[in-house]
Amino acid sequence: MANIIILGAGIGGMSAAYEIRDAIGKEHAITVVGDGPVFNFTPSNPWLAVGWRKPDEIRLNVTEPLESRNIRFVPTRANKVVAEANRLDLVDGSSLNYDYLVITTGPRLAFERVPGSGPEGFTQSVCTGPHAEKAWLSYEEFLKKPGPVVVGALQGASCFGPAYEFAMILDTDLRRRKLRDRVPMTFVTSEPYIGHMGLGGIGDSKGLLESEMRQRHIKWISNARVTSVEQGKINAEQLDEQSAVLKTHELPFSYSMFIPPFAGVDAVQGIEGLTNPGGFILIDEHQCNPTFPNIFAAGVCVAIPPVEVTPVPTGAPKTGLMIESMVTAIANNLRDVLAGKPMKARATWNAMCLADMGDSGFAFIALPQIPPRNVTKAMSGKWVHLAKVAYEKYFLRKMRKGKADPIYETYVMKAFGIDRLKLEENID
Template identity: 55%
Template structure:
């Protein structure tokens, strides 16, 4: 009898997992992907969507049609609750899926509610989801017709900083093209202890590179920032000292806000009482895994991507999380696929993911790329560079990844494409 493998999530991690599991397991398994939407969207392109350099349809793939061509079942009902003791998942439509192996690749829930006035429909916008980015794009056109001050950045507890830098600098580029940059003061507000920390303690000279770029583009910044609230016309920010005390409170006038939120685990990782499922998730709701991406309590459950629990790189005055970049996610996927195959054959899982950080941050007419192998110091590779070539490299990568999703390819795009674009022949860390 064929084993049942369920993948929760259909982003970069979930779609990659489905294709790699299909290649590695072949006819030995039935693979079902569960998502809360029938669409894959390429999240790294959301900053482009937000300034109308892409349309949402440019970065989306219809999953029911695509997966069907490759023998992968799909449900857009979403996961309501995981029941690991019963090897089952309750879906949003009231049905239940039973599994032999479960891969959790849900991504995060966006914790907008943790700050007053924060998030879409309130007093700020987001680029964490394509629908949020599309809403931001509509607002962007209205804003450009009647411009004013902007606040951009990442709040306390955020673990994804690259898109914040991207949006600030893409906005700068777009405003200059429209010849209205002189009417838009931009302030970059971040929980990082210094510019270019990125949740990783910096990579290469990201501190110097990004400070220089922000200074050159007339973008002011506030670091170690705790956002207290978003009002309709301003953002209230406390600047936190090294000892945890508040050094200064800023009231920043703003006509438009785009801030990256903190993340937490999605609802299906919590029990009926609203508590994280014991042994499956940490208090924040992130999936607990060992070095084989395997949950210690439920060995037939594996975690991939942003939903995985990773401790902070270091203590900082304002909490910051560790980012999970695309290469790391693909590396996790490869480890999970091979470890599930080994478990199905009675062997002990032994494949470990390479937790490396690779990022391409596009600024419209330039950009910054960095490689950290491994992501937390000390490192074997600790490199950052900038130039127009980063802009071109990210465009190429977007095309390759969307091609991968549409054609059902299991190849690790970050290693085979991005590393070649960066001139690094082999990833080792």
């Protein structure tokens, strides 16, 4: 019997637990290690931050659903992966031994790289449930005395969709409250242009998003490097194509939200052969670490180089479709390894994004993620908003029942109406 540990209990970790259990059967042990027993549906955090969701509506205790599938859950944060000893040390001083380790931790949010940023500073975040709750409390105070708003993504961020989502959800909410005319809005991003998304653009994402932001009276500054945040003021430099400072900006704000730089989590930092200098997990084509072949990884914690060099550093995003594809490859490869067969499953690494805009939405598909591509689509409409709401309800319902249907099936088959087989074969 093999002992498999999954480190991380977010969307990637929970999907991995269920898919691996289905792939390898009941005779092997699976343990999920998470920082507390509560699963938070991260895609709903922008709604939570403006009061459109209550915390209990997007959260659930994962212990019972996991145990119903004969999966042990340990609600204790990891302290260190001791890869050479096949051991995971936890912060409470205990340890867990493993035969195979699957890392799905997501990133560490590196707010410290921009002084004054983050929930401990002067800006809000929607990257975690607690951050989104704090953002809502701050927003409630802001509504009593509206003023300028600055939203965006800091240099080193590798997830831009939530920044666009939050700016436009905020715009929608303020219009509904009849307060929008009192709130100048500016979008500040490290992307070289609006709609780059860390992917070099997808179809006409630039034109689509610029048009939407003009329609909503949201000004923007791209190629921006935020140098510091003070109480009520964003200090930023706008660079040219040669990375020289083109212009400096001092942006006043009464409310601000930024996506931070991402880094690898502390539990894997500094392990030679396991991570790159940023702490992201190195993997081969089978999602397996070359130095420690019994360690797999999926999701935002995986080391993926930027799609292209940009004047201000931007990371490549890992969308739900890509994460689920990684998880499926790991499940199939573990099944084969445990049966004494060579690994052959590979993730497709296609990119897809459904982003809510409050009263409508935009959707992107990039097959493959890195251009040139076989399929490129950029779309918008109210149907995207409705699809994301349906996805939220569908996924949480499945999670409560001890299931996690593949994310790509939900996104693609229910939202886009594209046949999964055609998608996997890169056929438009």
